[in-house]
Amino acid sequence: MPPSPRKPRPQRVLTVQSTERLGPHLVRLVLTGESLADFGAQESTDAYVKLLFVDPALGLEPPFDLAELRESLPGDQQPVTRTYTVRAIDRDALRLTLDVVTHGDTGYAGPWAQQATVGDVAVVMGPGGGYAPRADVGWHLFAGDLSALPAIAASLEALPAETKGVVLIEVELEEDVLELTAPVGVEVRWLVNPDIADVEFLARAVDAVAWPQGLSEETVQVFAHGERESIKCVRVVLKRREVPRAAISISGYWARGRTEDAFQAEKKTPIGTIED
Ligand SMILES: Cc1cc2nc3c(=O)[nH]c(=O)nc-3n(C[C@H](O)[C@H](O)[C@H](O)COP(=O)(O)OP(=O)(O)OC[C@H]3O[C@@H](n4cnc5c(N)ncnc54)[C@H](O)[C@@H]3O)c2cc1C
Secondary structure, three states: OOOOOOOOOOOEEEEEEEEEEEEOOEEEEEEEOHHHHHOOOOOOOOOEEEEEEOOHHHOOOOOOOHHHHHHHOOHHHOOEEEEEEOOEEEOOOOEEEEEEEOOOOOOOHHHHHHHOOOOOEEEEEEEEOOOOOOOOOOEEEEEEEOOOHHHHHHHHHHOOOOOEEEEEEEEOOHHHOOOOOOOOOEEEEEEEOOOOOOOOHHHHHHHHOOOOOOOOOOOEEEEEEEEHHHHHHHHHHHHHOOOOHHHEEEEEEEOOOOOHHHHHHHOOOHHHOOOO
16 A cells, blocks of 8 residues: 555644844744644643744745645745744733743744735744653753743742752843743853854753762753753763653754754754764
């Protein structure tokens, strides 16, 4: 029997309800639309959606026939997707909140978010996701940059009040620092690193943390996501410290000098792999 064709992923056609600049590199977008009423359950605090971009010059109305577009359009006009964490979802109020890093004029999602205004259309697919902080684990470490902040912030909000741990967030500028809500026993450290070439910066901070004794998947949980080369260095530290693999959620969320398409394709090659 021939394989049945893959079911197209549903597209939610939403509009921008509000935009808020949270810092020089971060903008909050609240998207709204009837189709959020059945947005999938969000057990994961790293749940993500795919924002879909189709060349406006084609004059098409969403939802798009992606299979047909992929078949018919030349390479440089192909639809593009970009991944964003669900910072918050309110199905009753039909509100999906995304916090998007703005990083200049290159790419699709960053520049789009930077200029988004109320009423703009956004096409979203998903959610997917996999991590949630374990309430029975006593000590948590979160490490990442602004791209991982939405997942880290959502995770901190989900932790029981008695949780202990450390949060390390690398930012480029002092002005990028934000207020975060976390359990009293979780220390939030903002680390300003203006030197983007120093990819070991976050890893050094992870190494310098006062790690608890007797690391096991029952006692610690680590969430480390962000720029690929930086996260690779963090992985080296976690390995040397013998943090059990099962206690770790780790991945590159983006790669400097690569578009998301190139970066995702490289995940299947040695350069894109975060070693186990
Ligand atoms: C599971 C998952 C969840 C994610 N959640 C979020 C999130 O909630 N918020 C968020 O902002 N990002 C998040 N990201 C990262 C985001 O998908 C990438 O940053 C993506 O490349 C942005 O697309 P773009 O179109 O703006 O730039 P692209 O077209 O992909 O890239 C263009 C250029 O911009 C650079 N660039 C891309 N991202 C950044 C960045 N963050 N800082 C500096 N330069 C960059 C690239 O290196 C490239 O040179 C997530 C990624 C994953 C895999």
